[in-house]
């Protein structure tokens with residue numbers, strides 16, 4: 546019973562005019578699994594995230610969450626069911642303090658569903674969540690307007706907004722991009738903690754070394770198709786992957 550996948554993607558495709566952004570992609574995510582998604586620029590990784598979360602309507606194919614079809618639902622209903630994503634391109638409310646940016650997830654219906662005393666004082670919860678992802682409380686970083694924060698904090702804010710929703714599945718689209726090695730090293734334990742709490746995680750990443758250290762499994766995208774799916778070590782060794790992707794990786 547626990548073997549049933551939490552997420553199942555079946556023949557998912559997206560055409561943008563003549564551009565085949567995604568073509569018949571299939572995979573299952575098991576509960577508690579951390580799956581990496583890698584592939585060159587433009588290979589369809591963000592499109593895959595957009596189709597699962599329904600920010601973009603699939604041309605064809607189906608997505609199942611806990612055995613139920615979700616690919617016809619609008620994004621807000623998908624969030625409510627328990628799938629949260631972060632964005633590759635962060636777009637916070639730049640004029641609001643970081644902790645006020647947490648208002649959106651903390652006032653969402655998902656929070657009402659999960660209602661507990663913890664969510665009574667939302668500003669306090671926002672500050673707690675931001676501290677969890679590395680906003681140093683004694684330096685009052687959470688009170689700075691988002692527009693004054695460097696990329697590292699904006700990425701952490703993205704993560705905190707997703708954590709606030711207490712989803713079953715996190716989909717993290719290039720959370721590590723634009724971050725220093727030291728910053729990545731401080732975020733990895735946060736992700737590991739989510740795993741310990743039983744969360745399922747999909748990480749889209751270009752930072753392969755850091756990803757392969759924490760991923761159970763990796764799928765590889767190339768020109769909108771999934772070209773490999775397996776343990777990180779197996780995928781690294783595959784010739785198709787080397788020629789499609791690793792040759793283009795700077796390091």
Ligand SMILES: Nc1ncnc2c1ncn2[C@@H]1O[C@H](COP(=O)(O)OP(=O)(O)OP(=O)(O)O)[C@@H](O)[C@H]1O
Pocket residue numbers: 561564565566584585586587588589590591592593633
């Ligand atoms: N809204 C859109 N309209 C038209 N074409 C799009 C749209 N979104 C994505 N595409 C195209 O679909 C393809 C896949 O793009 P996508 O953003 O999914 O790639 P990616 O793997 O996330 O790339 P990156 O690593 O640069 O983030 C690209 O050719 C892109 O130009």
Ligand SMILES: [Mg+2]
Pocket residue numbers: 590591592633
């Ligand atoms: Mg992308």
